Amino acid sequence: MIVIKNDLCDFCGTCVSVCPVDVIELYEARLVIDHEKCTECLKCVKVCPVRALEIQG
Amino acid sequence: MKDYYDIIIVGAGPAGSTAARIAAQHGAKVLLLEKDREIGVPVRCGEAVGEKGLKRVLEPRPEWIANRIEAVRLIAPDGTVVKVHHEDIGFILDRKRFDYDLAMMAAQQGVKVVTKAYVYGLLKENDSIAGVKVLHLGKHFQIKAKIVIGADGVESRVGRWAGLKTNLGLKDIETCVQMTVSNIKLERSYCDFYFSAKLAPGGYLWVFPKNEHLANIGLGISGEFAAQKSPLEYLTEFIEQKFPEAAILTTVAGGVPCAQFMEKVVANGLMLIGDAAHQANPMTGGGIIQSIIASDEIAGRVAAEAIQKNDVSESALAAYAKEWDKVNGNSHRRSYRLKEAVYKLTDDDLNRTAATISKKAPDKQTIINIFKTALIQHPKLVPDIIKVFLGSD
Numbered sequence: 001m002i003v004i005k006n007d008l009c010d011f012c013g014t015c016v017s018v019c020p021v022d023v024i025e026l027y028e029a030r031l032v033i034d035h036e037k038c039t040e041c042l043k044c045v046k047v048c049p050v051r052a053l054e055i056q057g
Numbered sequence: 058m059k060d061y062y063d064i065i066i067v068g069a070g071p072a073g074s075t076a077a078r079i080a081a082q083h084g085a086k087v088l089l090l091e092k093d094r095e096i097g098v099p100v101r102c103g104e105a106v107g108e109k110g111l112k113r114v115l116e117p118r119p120e121w122i123a124n125r126i127e128a129v130r131l132i133a134p135d136g137t138v139v140k141v142h143h144e145d146i147g148f149i150l151d152r153k154r155f156d157y158d159l160a161m162m163a164a165q166q167g168v169k170v171v172t173k174a175y176v177y178g179l180l181k182e183n184d185s186i187a188g189v190k191v192l193h194l195g196k197h198f199q200i201k202a203k204i205v206i207g208a209d210g211v212e213s214r215v216g217r218w219a220g221l222k223t224n225l226g227l228k229d230i231e232t233c234v235q236m237t238v239s240n241i242k243l244e245r246s247y248c249d250f251y252f253s254a255k256l257a258p259g260g261y262l263w264v265f266p267k268n269e270h271l272a273n274i275g276l277g278i279s280g281e282f283a284a285q286k287s288p289l290e291y292l293t294e295f296i297e298q299k300f301p302e303a304a305i306l307t308t309v310a311g312g313v314p315c316a317q318f319m320e321k322v323v324a325n326g327l328m329l330i331g332d333a334a335h336q337a338n339p340m341t342g343g344g345i346i347q348s349i350i351a352s353d354e355i356a357g358r359v360a361a362e363a364i365q366k367n368d369v370s371e372s373a374l375a376a377y378a379k380e381w382d383k384v385n386g387n388s389h390r391r392s393y394r395l396k397e398a399v400y401k402l403t404d405d406d407l408n409r410t411a412a413t414i415s416k417k418a419p420d421k422q423t424i425i426n427i428f429k430t431a432l433i434q435h436p437k438l439v440p441d442i443i444k445v446f447l448g449s450d
């Protein structure tokens with residue numbers, strides 16, 4: 001599961017731009033991933049400028 | 058908010074506010090939706106623009122300009138400085154003020170501007186986009202429109218909801234961090250660009266002064282390399298080494314699409330503009346002026362004309378894609394090829410180039426000469442050089 005570290009996330013949308021299956025929702029200051037539909041391709045984890053995403057489990 | 062507008066624009070950055078203003082000037086009823094509580098904030102941008110580009114589309118207001126840039130310095134990995142002479146000088150903007158004013162100028166033309174309005178889906182009718190689903194102050198709304206324009210930036214999803222493939226590959230996203238840094242000493246009329254795989258692999262680091270003691274210092278690296286070391290780690294290291302006394306006033310993250318020219322930017326009842334349409338220059342990552350030119354000179358007008366003629370089909374809106382290709386297609390394609398070639402250079406290539414160039418007469422130290430010298434020393438890149446400089450598509 002991709003875990004969002006809320007203390008680090010800057011809500012910049014870089015992860016949204018690379019998600020191949022469009023399952024990241026970016027509100028003004030809230031990021032939500034639809035874990036059911038996420039394929040765990042890790043693209044979002046790789047591009048995050050501040051390492052706010054992590055794969056766990 | 059009413060329940061119908063001729064045109065709904067998603068995102069109030071430079072692209073959205075400009076298209077809104079122009080469409081309204083051409084008689085359309087326009088709704089401009091922005092998810093954030095304040096337009097222009099946070100500033101995820103180096104704020105640099107060329108003077109020519111800005112003046113092509115807008116009469117610059119003094120309050121938009123934080124600083125005037127006279128020259129650009131390229132800094133090689135070994136520290137060799139090449140001062141580039143470029144006829145087009147530039148400005149460092151106050152983008153918060155700039156974006157704010159662009160939205161205000163749209164409002165003055167009758168555009169309804171709504172902030173804290175998050176678009177989470179599209180309405181569809183008979184194979185055409187017919188409006189948006191919005192979350193505004195805790196309530197859900199469905200608002201109809203003949204045309205929806207996605208101006209929703211790098212994080213754009215509007216195009217995808219309409220079936221356009223706009224997600225980026227890792228090599229086509231520059232992942233960035235920028236800090237506003239004070240308590241440093243700078244020459245305020247120079248913009249500095251550092252090229253080095255050690256500082257910013259597959260990208261560059263910039264120092265854009267706002268005055269002698271304050272600068273936007275940031276970097277972008279290719280999405281391919283960010284997993285090993287993040288942009289934040291690269292930038293923190295650079296600032297600690299170069300400006301140990303610095304006070305960091307803001308830190309922002311961001312992404313810039315540095316992608317191939319996007320051919321398909323319209324669908325039935327839908328258009329994409331700005332970063333949402335990957336219009337930023339893929340070599341430099343600059344996207345403010347492109348977003349405004351595409352919206353001001355083309356998209357806003359084409360949308361309003363489609364409303365007047367009551368034909369919002371993909372083929373009617375394709376006039377926008379075609380005109381934009383004419384205005385910027387070749388230049389964008391060339392920049393993409395240049396990016397691909399330049400980011401293959403090693404630090405040794407860059408050092409040798411800087412050494413050669415810095416011996417040339419000042420008026421020969423142009424961007425084109427620099428890249429020509431750099432690329433010619435790398436035989437494997439010759440086919441790329443030919444393509445880039447002869448522009449053979």
Ligand SMILES: Cc1cc2nc3c(=O)[nH]c(=O)nc-3n(C[C@H](O)[C@H](O)[C@H](O)COP(=O)(O)OP(=O)(O)OC[C@H]3O[C@@H](n4cnc5c(N)ncnc54)[C@H](O)[C@@H]3O)c2cc1C
Nearest residue numbers: 068070071072092102103104105176210311331332344345
């Ligand atoms: C670190 C960094 C430095 C840069 N430096 C420069 C530079 O020096 N010079 C330059 O020319 N360019 C620069 N750029 C690029 C430039 O910032 C962009 O090209 C430009 O902002 C694009 O304008 P836009 O209107 O298309 O998108 P944006 O300015 O990103 O605006 C998009 C808007 O849409 C809103 N939005 C998104 N999704 C939704 C939704 N679902 N509902 C409602 N609203 C939504 C967003 O909140 C945002 O306000 C830089 C970019 C970065 C990240």
Ligand code: SF4
Nearest residue numbers: 009010012013015048
């Ligand atoms: S890329 Fe990182 S910082 Fe940006 S929105 Fe995604 S998780 Fe947050």
Ligand code: SF4
Nearest residue numbers: 019038039041042044
């Ligand atoms: S891991 Fe892949 S599929 Fe899952 S949210 Fe990230 S980018 Fe999307």
